[in-house]
Amino acid sequence: MSDFKTVLLAIDLSEEAVQVANKAHSLAKNSGASLHVIHVIEPLSFAYGGDIPMDFSGIQDEIQKQAKSQLSTFSAKYDISADCQHIVIGRPETEIHAVAEELNADLVVVGSHGRHGLALLLGSTANGVLHGAGCDVLAVRVEDN
Amino acid sequence: MSDFKTVLLAIDLSEEAVQVANKAHSLAKNSGASLHVIHVIEPLSFAYGGDIPMDFSGIQDEIQKQAKSQLSTFSAKYDISADCQHIVIGRPETEIHAVAEELNADLVVVGSHGRHGLALLLGSTANGVLHGAGCDVLAVRVEDN
Numbered sequence: 001m002s003d004f005k006t007v008l009l010a011i012d013l014s015e016e017a018v019q020v021a022n023k024a025h026s027l028a029k030n031s032g033a034s035l036h037v038i039h040v041i042e043p044l045s046f047a048y049g050g051d052i053p054m055d056f057s058g059i060q061d062e063i064q065k066q067a068k069s070q071l072s073t074f075s076a077k078y079d080i081s082a083d084c085q086h087i088v089i090g091r092p093e094t095e096i097h098a099v100a101e102e103l104n105a106d107l108v109v110v111g112s113h114g115r116h117g118l119a120l121l122l123g124s125t126a127n128g129v130l131h132g133a134g135c136d137v138l139a140v141r142v143e144d145n
Numbered sequence: 146m147s148d149f150k151t152v153l154l155a156i157d158l159s160e161e162a163v164q165v166a167n168k169a170h171s172l173a174k175n176s177g178a179s180l181h182v183i184h185v186i187e188p189l190s191f192a193y194g195g196d197i198p199m200d201f202s203g204i205q206d207e208i209q210k211q212a213k214s215q216l217s218t219f220s221a222k223y224d225i226s227a228d229c230q231h232i233v234i235g236r237p238e239t240e241i242h243a244v245a246e247e248l249n250a251d252l253v254v255v256g257s258h259g260r261h262g263l264a265l266l267l268g269s270t271a272n273g274v275l276h277g278a279g280c281d282v283l284a285v286r287v288e289d290n
Contacts, residue, residue, distance in 0.1 A: 003175070030176065127275060130272060130275060136168065139284070141279065
């Protein structure tokens with residue numbers, strides 16, 4: 001059987017996420033699969049390199065609270081219930097792989113900008129998710145805004 | 146509308162191609178999409194670096210003939226008609242992108258080994274196809290034989 005049973009949609013809560021979510025929703029519906037959604041928040045200490053000791057805990061909590069609220073609003077449009085919404089803090093590729101494994105997902109859907117040049121060298125999230133994924137990965141081509 | 150209209154399945158004619166083709170066939174069927182298949186033959190001169198002037202044309206013709214026959218047998222299992230079978234000589238990523246564009250495909254399906262290490266540095270075909278693709282790319286995780 002080639003249909004999917006559990007689809008994990010990874011989104012960044014940008015405007016482009018809708019294009020990716022539409023595809024994931026349609027695929028899950030066609031396959032009769034359950035649809036989960038994950039949003040990964042990168043810790044501020046990652047973004048700032050972690051070499052300056054600062055206390056980001058208050059800001060981090062606020063970011064997490066807002067992300068949760070946005071993910072909830074987003075998920076409602078696709079009938080994704082609260083227990084299928086995952087907010088995780090960490091590196092996107094690592095956390096997406098971990099949750100995919102936990103859910104025994106057979107497909108991860110992620111957005112891809114298809115950019116050349118620097119992004120190719122640095123590796124996009126789609127690229128990172130592709131490598132080391134234990135399941136299929138659909139990279140949805142999104143138009144840059 | 147999020148369903149696919151034209152799906153391009155890229156295969157290497159290995160035993161693993163069946164796993165990739167099953168997914169592509171199922172997806173195309175579910176979406177009511179037309180299914181095309183492409184197999185790219187890398188010219189022998191690429192494989193040998195091209196620095197020694199040798200005449201490979203006879204061998205190349207034979208490879209092409211055998212590939213065409215194998216692709217035809219393979220395609221029959223998935224009801225892919227002759228005009229939807231594409232044999233191209235060149236670099237896989239480049240040719241897959243070119244044919245996808247020509248067909249106005251909205252999804253390319255390709256196998257992925259999900260290997261780490263060297264393959265990550267050198268870039269797998271799935272990775273190459275992902276970058277620069279003008280449409281969605283589904284990387285189907287295949288088990289190494």
